[in-house]
Amino acid sequence: MLWVFGCCFLLLLNICFGIEQKISLNSENDQTWSFYATKNTSLKGYGNVPGDIYTDLWRSNIISDPLKDSNDVAYAWIGKTDWSYSRNFEIPSDALNASQIRLNFAGLDTIASVYINNIFVLNSKNQFIDCSVDLKGKLKPSGNTLRIDFTSPVTYAQKQSDVYKAKYGHIVPPDFPLNIQNGEPHPQFVRKAQASFSWNWGPSFPTMGIWKDLWISYSSDPILMKHMSPLITHSPSKFNVQIDVEIFCNPRDPITFTLLSSLPELSIKRSNDFRIICDKSGISKISQNISVPEASVELWWPNGYGSQKLYTLQTNILSISNSAVLSSAQKKIGFRYVELIQDLVDPTRSDKGRHFYFKVNSIPIFLKGSNFIEVSDFPGRDSTFRTKFLLKSAKEANLNALRVWGGGIFEADDFYALADEYGILLWHDMLFACSLYPVDSEYLSNVYAETTTQVQRLRYHPSILVWAGNNENELAIMSGWWYVPNYNIQEVIADYVKLYRDTIGPVVKALDPSRPYLLSSPSNGVVSEEAGGVGSDPNSEMYGDIHFYNEYINLWKDGSYEIPRCATEFGVQSIPSRDTLLSYIKESDYYYSSKSFLDRQHHTGGVTTLLSMTFSHFERPQQCSDQNNLQGCPYIQNNSSFLAPFSYLTQLHQALSMQVQSEHYRRWRGIINDSGKGNTMCALYWQLNDVWAAPSWASIDYNLEWKAIHYFAKRFFAPVIVSLYLDENGLLQAYVVSDKMTNISNAEIKIEMFAWTNGFKPVYTQKQAINVAPLASTAIKIDTGFASSLSTAPSDFIIRGTLSTPSDGNFIAPTAILHPDKFWNLSNFGKVSISNFKKIDSKTYEVSVAATSVAPFVWIDLTPEFKQRNPFIGFRFSDNAFTTTNPTTIVQLLFEIPPNAVTVGDISVCQLLTCFR
Numbered sequence: 001m002l003w004v005f006g007c008c009f010l011l012l013l014n015i016c017f018g019i020e021q022k023i024s025l026n027s028e029n030d031q032t033w034s035f036y037a038t039k040n041t042s043l044k045g046y047g048n049v050p051g052d053i054y055t056d057l058w059r060s061n062i063i064s065d066p067l068k069d070s071n072d073v074a075y076a077w078i079g080k081t082d083w084s085y086s087r088n089f090e091i092p093s094d095a096l097n098a099s100q101i102r103l104n105f106a107g108l109d110t111i112a113s114v115y116i117n118n119i120f121v122l123n124s125k126n127q128f129i130d131c132s133v134d135l136k137g138k139l140k141p142s143g144n145t146l147r148i149d150f151t152s153p154v155t156y157a158q159k160q161s162d163v164y165k166a167k168y169g170h171i172v173p174p175d176f177p178l179n180i181q182n183g184e185p186h187p188q189f190v191r192k193a194q195a196s197f198s199w200n201w202g203p204s205f206p207t208m209g210i211w212k213d214l215w216i217s218y219s220s221d222p223i224l225m226k227h228m229s230p231l232i233t234h235s236p237s238k239f240n241v242q243i244d245v246e247i248f249c250n251p252r253d254p255i256t257f258t259l260l261s262s263l264p265e266l267s268i269k270r271s272n273d274f275r276i277i278c279d280k281s282g283i284s285k286i287s288q289n290i291s292v293p294e295a296s297v298e299l300w301w302p303n304g305y306g307s308q309k310l311y312t313l314q315t316n317i318l319s320i321s322n323s324a325v326l327s328s329a330q331k332k333i334g335f336r337y338v339e340l341i342q343d344l345v346d347p348t349r350s351d352k353g354r355h356f357y358f359k360v361n362s363i364p365i366f367l368k369g370s371n372f373i374e375v376s377d378f379p380g381r382d383s384t385f386r387t388k389f390l391l392k393s394a395k396e397a398n399l400n401a402l403r404v405w406g407g408g409i410f411e412a413d414d415f416y417a418l419a420d421e422y423g424i425l426l427w428h429d430m431l432f433a434c435s436l437y438p439v440d441s442e443y444l445s446n447v448y449a450e451t452t453t454q455v456q457r458l459r460y461h462p463s464i465l466v467w468a469g470n471n472e473n474e475l476a477i478m479s480g481w482w483y484v485p486n487y488n489i490q491e492v493i494a495d496y497v498k499l500y501r502d503t504i505g506p507v508v509k510a511l512d513p514s515r516p517y518l519l520s521s522p523s524n525g526v527v528s529e530e531a532g533g534v535g536s537d538p539n540s541e542m543y544g545d546i547h548f549y550n551e552y553i554n555l556w557k558d559g560s561y562e563i564p565r566c567a568t569e570f571g572v573q574s575i576p577s578r579d580t581l582l583s584y585i586k587e588s589d590y591y592y593s594s595k596s597f598l599d600r601q602h603h604t605g606g607v608t609t610l611l612s613m614t615f616s617h618f619e620r621p622q623q624c625s626d627q628n629n630l631q632g633c634p635y636i637q638n639n640s641s642f643l644a645p646f647s648y649l650t651q652l653h654q655a656l657s658m659q660v661q662s663e664h665y666r667r668w669r670g671i672i673n674d675s676g677k678g679n680t681m682c683a684l685y686w687q688l689n690d691v692w693a694a695p696s697w698a699s700i701d702y703n704l705e706w707k708a709i710h711y712f713a714k715r716f717f718a719p720v721i722v723s724l725y726l727d728e729n730g731l732l733q734a735y736v737v738s739d740k741m742t743n744i745s746n747a748e749i750k751i752e753m754f755a756w757t758n759g760f761k762p763v764y765t766q767k768q769a770i771n772v773a774p775l776a777s778t779a780i781k782i783d784t785g786f787a788s789s790l791s792t793a794p795s796d797f798i799i800r801g802t803l804s805t806p807s808d809g810n811f812i813a814p815t816a817i818l819h820p821d822k823f824w825n826l827s828n829f830g831k832v833s834i835s836n837f838k839k840i841d842s843k844t845y846e847v848s849v850a851a852t853s854v855a856p857f858v859w860i861d862l863t864p865e866f867k868q869r870n871p872f873i874g875f876r877f878s879d880n881a882f883t884t885t886n887p888t889t890i891v892q893l894l895f896e897i898p899p900n901a902v903t904v905g906d907i908s909v910c911q912l913l914t915c916f917r
Contacts (some may be wrong), residue, residue: 003233020224020327023216025146026050029059038082038149040220050380050897052109052209053083053150063559066378067345067692067702068584070599073182074204079329080154080205081734085826086147091139091216098218100248101139105131109213109380110152110192110647117144117591127192127211127408127451132226132248134282135216143688147533150208154197157186164189165436172436173482176771177204181602188435191446193374194407195433200602202377202697211380221319221326221556222255223249226283228315228329230460233514234337236594239297241290241333243388244317244456248277257326258318259288265311266296274319284540288315294336299361300334303400303423304719304739310334312418312463334420334462336361340516342543345676350486352676353542356565360425364775366669366739367425367465367682368662368717369401370394370699371569374408377691381786385413385898389687389704389874392896395422396711396876397699398588402426403521403568403684404473409432410454419463427568427684429521430504432470436482439495459512467508467517469500472547474520474538475529497533518638529627541565548661552611555657556617558725561664561669563677570661571686572613573606574654574709575647576693576701579864582691583703583871592646593637607631610695614653616644619824629771634912652857654697655881656819658685659716663723666716666737685713704874708881715814720772722749722801724818730794731787734780734801735773736813744812746806749780752800753789754885756828759853763797764789772803772812800885817883819856821869830855830884837909845893845907847877851884858882860891862909872898 017103026049028034035056036044045060047053057063057078066075079892095101103116106629107127114122114133117140121133177183183198184206198204204331226246227252243261254277262269270290278284298309310332317327339359345352358365372527372668375383375510394402402419404411406429419426420680430451437443456463476482477492484492500519508517525544539546553560555572575581581597582590589596593605593913601607611630621642624633636642661683668680690702699710715721723735738744749770752762766783788798830853838846847860860880874896882889894906 008789025214033087035085038084050209050264052378052380055378061709083150083208089144094363095218098583099220099222100224101135101218103133103135104215109207109209110153111156111209113149115147126446127452138642152666153206154184156637157189160189161186170484170487172438173484188437193409202691209380214622222250224738225327229456239292239335243288245286247284249281249284253277256320256349260318261315263311285651297335303424308423331460332458336462356544356682363399365403369399369684370688370690371405371686372402373405389896397714404428406431415459425465425669427466428464429468429471434472435833451504455511462555466515469504469519470522474523474534478538493534500532507517556660558664559728563662566682568684569686572657573653573695573697574650575695578644579867580693580701580703591640592643612648618649655709655712659712664714667723667735667777706876711880718814720813722803722813722816722818724799724801727766732782735777737777739773741774743774748804748806750802753797754854755797795822832858844894847891850888856883882896
């Protein structure tokens with residue numbers, strides 16, 4: 001009885017002393033929010049919050065699915081229309097008399113005016129800034145209204161561009177997107193996702209709406225916590241947790257309170273009393289520091305290097321008089337420290353360049369990963385399942401890094417939390433890409449606020465490795481991407497420096513000294529900074545990072561590639577599966593030259609280069625005799641049976657290209673050649689994910705199906721690999737590359753040659769005992785016997801490399817396969833079939849694949865009928881797109897089931913190549 005009385009007494013104290021209360025103004029699938037077009041009020045319906053206008057129009061049956069057919073073009077009018085959202089709401093009686101009551105927007109997209117009871121209270125001009133409005137004296141006892149008017153970002157951008165040109169006498173390039181993108185001009189004048197106006201892999205959907213949570217907070221106490229932002233820095237033997245807290249307060253009398261922060265798992269607490277006088281802004285900032293001995297914590301490590309231990313940080317604002325909790329916040333933090341090494345390769349020869357690699361907890365980390373575009377073109381939609389599937393897929397494919405690309409968005413909180421949980425390091429661009437930008441005072445002020453908001457929001461995440469000012473803008477300037485009258489190169493560089501070095505740089509460095517800040521990607525790193533902000537050759541192999549694209553060379557050849565310090569973008573397109581495309585285009589349009597298909601190809605020249613690249617390695621259709629004019633081949637133009645198998649061939653071409661390039665970079669770890677090139681320490685291919693079903697560079701398509709490249713990445717990004725290639729003289733070369741931090745002793749490497757016509761019996765074998773050094777690349781001496789066979793008929797053979805521990809027979813690296821460069825006139829592949837299929841548990845099945853002889857690129861898939869019955873269920877195999885060199889291969893089929901999906905029903909698997917009917 002005493003215990004119950006005590007609990008009730010504390011509850012009464014919390015009410016009396018003003019614990020923070022929240023009222024959500026979100027909605028979902030109801031009629032709380034309504035919308036209409038401001039110049040055509042007959043266009044109206046009910047909206048979702050969070051949400052966007054495209055999704056709301058679809059839900060209201062005014063349009064069909066924006067992602068289907070050529071609807072991105074058909075619905076261009078939506079992004080050029082002004083829209084208004086409104087709702088009624090009631091307020092509890094105690095809120096009207098509260099000392100603090102505020103309306104809070106986590107995100108408005110983007111040009112918006114907010115009205116409470118028809119009284120203007122707020123303007124928003126930035127998708128990435130949260131907003132708050134003091135509601136004191138603005139509310140009624142009942143019948144309150146909230147209205148938000150959204151201006152078209154397309155018309156706003158055009159107007160701002162016109163004003164800027166009139167004032168400064170020049171345009172800000174690029175003036176228009178490429179015609180093939182079907183996009184809108186001038187996204188650089190709006191602080192929203194740049195790719196929402198179109199990109200070479202995605203459609204134009206200039207969204208508008210309340211894209212994040214919306215709520216009212218109130219308290220009878222004069223303070224409310226706005227944000228709690230931890231900063232974790234490292235010094236010898238300890239970490240410091242700096243806890244910065246922003247509070248809403250009344251600019252009247254002095255306010256006293258206690259700030260209590262704790263790390264319960266470490267039994268650490270810190271309490272400070274504060275007495276503040278709030279200024280006219282109604283916002284005050286306070287800080288607190290906690291010292292944490294390094295020996296007392298378990299360090300956070302990237303995927304593959306250790307565990308990802310996270311600790312709970314709890315911060316409370318307490319009443320000094322009775323310790324009642326007035327406001328609180330909680331974060332999951334990790335303890336790790338980051339260094340960017342850029343010292344001279346040879347202190348006596350500056351012309352040999354500088355290193356460029358990252359250390360985490362003093363260990364050099366080879367960044368193995370990809371680039372991440374926004375999860376969805378409609379960021380107001382709930383993408384929780386999609387986000388988790390993508391990041392979990394990255395972890396399972398042995399990726400330890402993703403580059404958050406500068407044309408997208410600052411992602412939702414769950415993205416960064418999952419990166420923390422899975423050990424995925426984030427190279428995080430600021431949101432500027434492939435463009436010059438205005439630098440008038442209003443724009444720079446907007447950017448300053450955006451940078452401050454997002455760095456404070458995200459800096460506590462251990463997964464964020466580095467901030468970068470932009471994507472490819474330094475490269476664009478020095479490569480002469482655009483000619484602009486009345487805007488010379490000196491003025492361009494000065495404006496560039498003003499934005500990235502002088503505006504963004506000081507904010508990042510002041511708010512987050514725990515990680516490096518780079519001006520651009522690609523860039524020369526410290527050399528660009530020493531040059532004043534722009535290097536003479538931002539894509540140099542000798543400094544910083546590079547981006548590499550070339551569709552006119554042999555991408556299966558090791559000698560085609562540069563030897564950079566770090567490669568943060570490289571890639572080639574492929575086409576998603578038939579099932580994925582047919583989810584969004586009509587079956588009658590499923591052929592290579594249909595309008596629906598071509599409307600989804602936004603890459604200039606992509607229609608032609610996909611054909612020429614793929615058929616430079618795989619046999620072309622017999623009906624197309626002219627290898628140099630494949631685009632004009634009638635068989636390709638109108639044959640519905642061509643596209644499905646060709647799509648798989650493009651995926652194989654992409655996968656093998658990325659394997660060759662990624663392994664090329666990995667082999668150069670720790671090796672420097674005579675000219676100073678080498679010690680490559682990152683390989684981030686372009687790109688991980690898609691925003692719609694289309695030809696793109698993604699390794700996971702829009703329906704969350706792993707393409708061939710993602711299965712290849714699981715192998716070529718494994719912690720230890722055997723890497724095989726033919727050098728410029730056609731001689732076999734072999735390396736063992738290890739990212740493990742410990743030595744592997746008494747291993748055996750076996751390299752074998754197989755002929756298509758010799759079953760599973762190798763025609764030549766080399767065995768060698770080897771000790772694998774940690775964090776290193778080691779060359780293997782190759783027997784001369786391989787050279788004589790490969791020189792006569794290289795397409796007749798494949799080479800297999802395995803690394804095992806003879807004592808127990810365990811393989812410590814994936815089986816490496818070196819495929820021939822040409823798959824022409826080859827007809828002796830083994831026959832493959834599914835010999836067994838059984839259920840392991842509710843989410844796991846086992847598939848046995850039988851083969852009669854060596855067979856390349858075996859593909860297993862679920863049937864189209866199963867996918868149609870289970871459209872929201874994610875799946876992948878433990879291995880796929882593999883080459884059989886044994887009679888039986890066993891793989892697992894793994895499902896990811898979203899919370900609202902039914903249990904997986906009867907499973908049906910394609911009989912291998914019938915998947916490409």
